Each structure stands twice: as structure tokens, then as C-alpha cells.
Amino acid sequence: xxxxxxxxxxxxxxxxxxxxVSFELEPGSFHFLTGPSxxxxxxxxxxxxxxxxxxxxxxxxxxxxxxTIRRDKLPELxxxxxxxxxxxxxxxxxxxxxxVALPLRIAGVPEQQVKDHCAExxxxxxxxxxxxxxxxxxxxGEKQRVAIARAVxxxxxxxxxxxxxxxxxxxxxxxxxxxxxxxxxxGTTIVIAxxxxxxxxxxxxxxxxxxxxxxxxxxxxxx
Amino acid sequence: MxxxxxxxxxxxxxxxxxxxxxxxxxxxxxxxxxAAALALSQSALGFQHGLEGxxxxxxxxxxxxxxxxxxxxxxxxLRQTPGIARAEEMPREAVAALxxxxxxxxxLTRELPLPALIDIELTPGMAVDLxxxxxxxxDAVPGARIDDPxxxxxxxxxxxxxxxxxxxxxxxxxGLATVAMVVFATRAGLAAxxxxxxxxxxxxxxDAYIARQFQAHALRLALRGALAGTALAxxxxxxxxxxxxxxxxxxxxxxxxxxxxxxTLVALPLVASLLATVTARLTVLGALRRMT
Ligand SMILES: Nc1ncnc2c1ncn2[C@@H]1O[C@H](COP(=O)(O)OP(=O)(O)O)[C@@H](O)[C@H]1O
Ligand SMILES: [Mg+2]
Numbered sequence: 001x002x003x004x005x006x007x008x009x010x011x012x013x014x015x016x017x018x019x020x021v022s023f024e025l026e027p028g029s030f031h032f033l034t035g036p037s038x039x040x041x042x043x044x045x046x047x048x049x050x051x052x053x054x055x056x057x058x059x060x061x062x063x064x065x066x067x068t069i070r071r072d073k074l075p076e077l078x079x080x081x082x083x084x085x086x087x088x089x090x091x092x093x094x095x096x097x098x099x100v101a102l103p104l105r106i107a108g109v110p111e112q113q114v115k116d117h118c119a120e121x122x123x124x125x126x127x128x129x130x131x132x133x134x135x136x137x138x139x140x141g142e143k144q145r146v147a148i149a150r151a152v153x154x155x156x157x158x159x160x161x162x163x164x165x166x167x168x169x170x171x172x173x174x175x176x177x178x179x180x181x182x183x184x185x186x187g188t189t190i191v192i193a194x195x196x197x198x199x200x201x202x203x204x205x206x207x208x209x210x211x212x213x214x215x216x217x218x219x220x221x222x223x
Numbered sequence: 224m225x226x227x228x229x230x231x232x233x234x235x236x237x238x239x240x241x242x243x244x245x246x247x248x249x250x251x252x253x254x255x256x257x258a259a260a261l262a263l264s265q266s267a268l269g270f271q272h273g274l275e276g277x278x279x280x281x282x283x284x285x286x287x288x289x290x291x292x293x294x295x296x297x298x299x300x301l302r303q304t305p306g307i308a309r310a311e312e313m314p315r316e317a318v319a320a321l322x323x324x325x326x327x328x329x330x331l332t333r334e335l336p337l338p339a340l341i342d343i344e345l346t347p348g349m350a351v352d353l354x355x356x357x358x359x360x361x362d363a364v365p366g367a368r369i370d371d372p373x374x375x376x377x378x379x380x381x382x383x384x385x386x387x388x389x390x391x392x393x394x395x396x397x398g399l400a401t402v403a404m405v406v407f408a409t410r411a412g413l414a415a416x417x418x419x420x421x422x423x424x425x426x427x428x429x430d431a432y433i434a435r436q437f438q439a440h441a442l443r444l445a446l447r448g449a450l451a452g453t454a455l456a457x458x459x460x461x462x463x464x465x466x467x468x469x470x471x472x473x474x475x476x477x478x479x480x481x482x483x484x485x486x487t488l489v490a491l492p493l494v495a496s497l498l499a500t501v502t503a504r505l506t507v508l509g510a511l512r513r514m515t
Pocket of ligand 1: 037
């Protein structure tokens with residue numbers, strides 16, 4: 001599903017923030033991505049959700065080589081990827097419901113279906129009475145849930161989340177993580193960037209650790 | 224119907240706010256220039272049709288030789304010339320009436336030595352050698368001279384073509400200015416919404432999806448401006464028409480626009496709006512291709 005081979009990445013003419021990163025994600029797998037702040041977790045996710053191009057190395061995604069894929073094929077790939085951005089990146093002038101609806105509308109899903117589907121999902125994440133609220137009036141945890149709902153509304157086959165529990169109390173963090181575990185059970189491949197050691201302890205999943213731009217993959221004992 | 228909100232809130236942008244006013248001015252100017260060109264070409268054509276196949280022979284009033292017999296002789300000679308269908312002496316009152324706009328009606332014409340005029344109609348499709356006819360006529364009737372309007376008509380139609388070209392150039396320049404304004408407004412909008420556009424891209428939006436919002440916005444703004452410009456131009460043309468009607472009709476033949484002329488005028492605001500739409504679309508598509 002995802003394959004990195006000796007991938008390097010830099011911002012502009014700056015130093016390489018990722019060096020010789022190689023790994024592979026099987027369909028239906030669940031990985032944490034950890035490492036100290038500034039280690040390159042967000043940068044690695046940007047490569048995965050096609051916001052950035054590598055400066056060297058090979059990236060294969062859904063069987064396509066990203067170096068040679070045509071630009072007009074990218075939307076199709078992106079629609080198979082759900083992203084929870086680190087700063088949520090909700091659209092400020094749209095209600096919670098309309099934010100969640102975006103991926104469906106972009107994909108041309110009929111409007112009645114969009115409304116029903118989004119209302120159902122928002123209810124499921126506990127935001128039934130906040131659907132018409134603008135992001136500015138939502139708490140950090142509520143925004144996070146809207147962002148997660150937007151990432152999963154289109155049933156992505158790959159879900160990427162950048163510090164999805166960063167802004168919520170530990171209890172809400174656990175609840176959100178359970179949501180990802182549920183999605184994983186129905187076949188979604190998941191990568192969650194976090195530096196919350198407690199989460200890694202609780203959910204015993206394979207961990208990819210970044211340090212100084214280099215990646216090490218560890219499997220939890222007993223797996 | 225289910226209302227669907229716009230992802231990019233373009234109607235709140237300050238960058239597009241001046242666009243309707245600019246389009247108003249552009250459409251107004253373009254319609255006036257076009258109307259002027261149409262009126263001009265129509266009156267030039269009118270002159271041409273009115274004078275086609277017509278010649279005038281002038282016989283100067285010379286002291287010591289009376290005018291009437293010479294005029295009669297010339298008319299007779301002309302009638303016998305092949306290619307001339309009709310040759311008729313104009314009554315003196317008619318000649319005086321022709322000069323009236325220039326000389327006034329206060330009896331001055333009665334004392335002036337007026338020339339005699341012979342109105343000639345050529346047989347359609349038959350060539351007449353005017354130089355030979357002139358020479359022959361001058362031999363037979365002293366002081367007779369053919370007034371050929373054709374060189375004058377040629378000059379008139381050359382001037383008309385020149386002025387039409389000028390009007391076309393003005394309209395083209397206005398079109399270019401409109402395109403430039405839409406490009407600037409669209410670029411400003413793209414910069415202002417860069418962040419949202421990136422999010423839309425990352426969740427799978429195609430460039431065309433984003434371009435559609437910009438082009439719809441440009442169309443709305445341009446249509447609003449074009450409508451106002453059309454209204455202003457209609458008012459101005461009406462006022463000019465009224466003023467022209469009050470001028471002496473001898474100077475300007477009346478101009479009546481046909482359906483084609485009206486269609487051309489009405490097409491201008493629509494073309495301007497379409498131009499704005501297409502420009503916005505191409506600007507967005509070009510910019511996005513460069514962006515990622
Ligand atoms: N947009 C950017 N431009 C330049 N440098 C960046 C940018 N984003 C991140 N970096 C740098 O890349 C390195 C890795 O950052 P990041 O991937 O955000 O780390 P993490 O998410 O693990 O905290 C840091 O040194 C950071 O300063
Ligand atoms: Mg980060």
C-alpha cells in the first residue's frame with residue numbers, strides 16, 4: 001500500500017529533514033509514528049498525503065510511483081487518503097457540518113446523501129448539537145472531532161493523523177484513539193503521529209520512531 | 224432545494240470589489256464606440272446607395288451668354304449618349320433650394336449667378352467613358368462640366384473604414400483592459416485563499432473544481448457591471464439620438480439601426496461577461512498548475 005525507499009526530503013534549499021527513510025505499510029496495518037518535536041513526523045506525513053515531494057528516493061502509493069504519476073491523477077489518490085492535520089485546517093466560514101461534507105461534495109456525491117451522511121457521523125462523534133457551529137466557536141476537542149470526521153467521511157483506505165490527541169484531555173484522547181482502532185478493524189490502514197508515550201503504552205501497535213531525520217520501525221513485544 | 228455553501232468565500236473578497244465598476248465603464252465605452260462605428264458605416268453606405276449611378280452636369284453662368292439654351296443643348300446631347308438613362312434639367316428654384324443651407328433664404332440666391340444643373344441617371348451595368356463625355360460636352364456646350372461624385376465617395380468610404388478600424392481597436396483595447404483587470408483580481412483572490420485552496424487540493428479537489436468557483440464569481444461580478452454599463456450606454460445613445468434629430472437633417476442622414484446592429488450592441492455586455500469568466504478560469508488553472 002505504501003512503500004518508501006531511501007527517501008530524503010528538504011524544505012526549499014534547507015537541510016534534509018528526512019534522510020534515507022525506508023519502510024513499507026501493509027494494507028490494514030496500524031502504525032504509530034513518534035519521535036521528539038522537530039524530528040520530522042509532520043514532514044513524513046506531508047509526503048504521505050501528497051502535500052510535498054521527496055528530494056530523493058522512491059515513494060510508491062497504491063501501486064503508483066509518485067515520481068512519475070501525472071498531476072491530474074493526484075486527486076484520485078488523495079480521495080483515498082483521509083488526513084487529520086496537526087492544526088486541523090478546518091475552513092473557518094463553513095459550519096462543522098459543511099466542513100465534514102467537503103470531501104463528499106468534492107467527489108460529487110448527491111446533496112441529500114451528503115447531509116444525511118455527515119449528520120450521522122457528527123452525531124456518532126458526539127457533535128449532534130454543534131453541527132451548525134463555526135470552527136471559531138468550537139473547543140479544541142470539538143474541532144479535533146470535526147477534523148477527524150472530515151478525514152473519515154469518505155471511507156479512506158489510508159488514514160493519516162498528525163497529533164490527533166494533542167489538544168484534548170487524556171480521556172478524550174483515548175476515546176478518539178478507539179475510533180481509529182474501530183476504523184482499522186474494518187480495513188483502513190492507519191498512521192498516527194504522536195509523541196504521547198502513554199498512548200503508545202495503551203495501544204500496543206507497531207511504532208515507527210524518527211530521530212535526526214532517520215527512521216526505525218519497532219514491533220511491540222508479543223506481536 | 225438544498226443550499227450548498229461556497230467553500231471559497233469569494234464574495235467577501237475586497238479584491239473583486241472594483242471589478243463591476245470597471246466593467247461598467249468598459250462596456251459603456253465599448254458600446255458607444257461600436258454604436259459610433261455602426262452609425263458611421265451606415266451613413267457612408269447610405270450616401271453610396273443614394274449617389275450610385277447618379278451624375279450631375281453643371282453649366283456655369285457666363286456673362287454674355289444666356290444659360291437656358293446651353294442647358295437645353297447639353298441635356299439633349301446627354302440624352303443621346305449611350306449609357307445614360309435619363310438627363311433632366313433642374314429648375315432654378317431647386318438649385319436655389321440646394322444652396323439654401325449655405326447661403327440662407329433671404330433673397331440672396333435671386334441675385335447670384337447660379338449655375339444650371341442637369342441631373343443624370345446612368346443605365347445600370349453600362350460603362351460610360353466620363354473623360355470622353357466631358358471632352359465632347361465641353362466642345363458642344365461652353366462651360367459644361369461633369370460633377371462625378373465617385374472620387375468623393377471613395378474618399379468617404381476610406382475615411383469610414385479608417386474610423387471603423389479605430390472603433391474596433393478601441394473595443395479590442397477595452398477587451399484587453401478587462402482581461403488584465405480580471406487576471407489581477409483573480410490572482411489576488413488566489414493569494415488570499417491560498418490556505419483553503421491547499422486544503423481543498425489535499426482532500427481531493429481537482430483544479431477545475433476550484434476554478435469553477437472563481438469563474439462563477441467573476442461571471443456574477445462582470446454581469447452586474449455589464450448590465451449597468453448597458454443601461455448607461457442606452458441612456459447616452461438615446462440622448463445623442465435626440466440631439467441629432469434636432470440638428471438640421473441636411474447635414475446628417477438619419478441613422479436607423481437594423482437587427483444586426485442591435486444584436487452587435489447587445490452582444491457586447493454578454494461577450495464582456497463571458498470574457499471575464501473564461502479569463503478567471505484560465506488564470507486559476509494556470510496558477511494552480513504552477514502551485515503544486
Ligand atoms: N514549512 C517548513 N519550512 C521549513 N522548515 C520546516 C517546515 N516545516 C518543518 N520544518 C522543519 O523540519 C523539521 C521537521 O519538522 P516537523 O516535520 O514539523 O517535525 P515534527 O512534526 O516531528 O515536530 C524541523 O526542523 C522544522 O523546523
Ligand atoms: Mg508535527
